[in-house]
Amino acid sequence: MTVTHEVFNQPAPLADVNLFETNRPLQAALAFNAPGLDTTALRELGALAGSAEYQTHARLANVFTPQLKTHSRVGQRIDQVEFHPSYHALMRAAVGAGLHGAAFAPEARATGHAHLRRAAGFMLFTELEPSILCPISMSYAVTPALQGNAAIYGDWAPQLTSRAYDPALKVWRDKPGATMGMGMTEKQGGSDVRANTTHAEPAGEDAWGRRFVVTGHKWFFSAPMCDAFLILAQTASGLSCLFLPRVLPDGSLNAIAIQRLKDKLGNKANASSEVEFLGASAWLVGEEGRGVPQILAMGTLTRLDCALGTSGLMRQALSIALNHTTQRKAFGKFLIDQPLMKNVLADLALESEAATALALRLARAFDRPDDAHEAVMARLLTPVAKFWICKRGSHFAQEAMECLGGNGYVEEGGEGIMARIYREMPLNSIWEGAGNIMALDLLRAIRKADAAAALAHELAPAKGMHPALDHLAARLPLRVEEMATEMEARRLAQDVALAVQAALLAQTAPAAVFHAFCDSRIGGHWGHSFGSLSAGTEVDAILARALPR
């Protein structure tokens, strides 16, 4: 073959790296939230999630997307989704690592850090493949809501907490493990679920309590191969939360017709469907007519996962950008040694570390529901973290992609991981309550809890460490107390997020990171794009901490 040129100056991909051991901000956040935490399992997961072998599974699961089979060859309705074997390999790994309901197993709860440890694992796995984490997240989050029906929870808890993954469509009692999803959104409304038209008629009572027959649809119904779902439907008393298994206790298929799979921007490995309920059987969970607060017990934890997931994606995008710029030369220097590129990368590193700190601090709150301060922080910081971290995600991904130049924009059969991250990023901001809904939820949280005092308490450890933070922290509790209007809700959510992130960095990060974060995000020494940190910023120290090796 004629040789036209030598290929050089093309960086080697980031592979076979332990994602836990190389993530200093993650380790610092864990040490802060749970000093002395046993991280053995996280190290193991970090090795798996960073391995070339599992990166290949992630690529294949995204390239060979789920396929819907509505009917068998001979015309029977089967309503099944077929996945590539790599999807199942990823699911098996995530369940095996306990990222689904295992955090609710008695032995995990006894550690006192079940949610925090699982949160760190969820972040690490997101760096491998985020879309399969949709059913994993729902299977984690469902427990507090499902406990509203003790009989069903008693029957299903062993499968939901088990580390065995079984994708078969079988009656739950014959399976070693099970997954669950949720169905709220309908065509006419997702944020305003009060508009739901799906209705449920009473059909007697059995071992699982009050049974209903459900007729209607769901416009978004992700991971339809889950074993069961919590859904909302109108009953005589109003919107109610119902448990809807795919296979009924007698082994027959429930009357759930999968109409089609969504053709999505990203999140390709995950099947998101549209479904119709044709007189499907479902059982009441919680109080009839109180379905929204009941299912929101699930929504709270999936919102935590949105913040964790975006933090994981930020870390992954940053790591890929650092990996590239430490190997690629332009104008006689490695890109990372060019002053303006240093500014961009350091700015991204600040954002990534702040997201990690806030998301893990929030996760800690769920380990201590009996602590009054932690309970307020869980309520307050869930919408704040979901709003702010996820809102920053797309901007972050675009800038990280640009660090790779044209290569960042290329998919090449799924090998272009940066392109996959970019397509995934907007999703965590949209589902589980879009940005405005989160900001408005913060206003509701403020109304109900003693938020101003709790916030002041949370920010106190950073007092006197940076004038801009002191200025913001002094005014924030007052703004919270005086209650922002709806028009101001996003601004309030942003400022609470920045203040809490800064206070956390004061306690977990080197001074260079903390000061640069406060100077830029709070003190105003910053432009409207990444890469506009002021000239005196200690970018080398910030980058040394962020490097993924």
Ligand SMILES: Cc1cc2nc3c(=O)[nH]c(=O)nc-3n(C[C@H](O)[C@H](O)[C@H](O)COP(=O)(O)OP(=O)(O)OC[C@H]3O[C@@H](n4cnc5c(N)ncnc54)[C@H](O)[C@@H]3O)c2cc1C
């Ligand atoms: C890939 C994917 C998978 C999904 N999977 C599921 C699933 O498994 N189960 C499920 O139930 N749902 C699922 N969803 C649906 C998702 O949760 C909804 O799309 C989301 O909650 C928004 O609802 P909507 O699409 O009806 O938009 P709308 O409710 O119409 O909202 C549109 C916009 O208006 C804003 N808005 C709404 N009300 C107000 C207000 N009062 N003030 C200011 N702004 C407002 C919102 O913030 C949003 O930006 C999925 C969505 C996607 C994209």
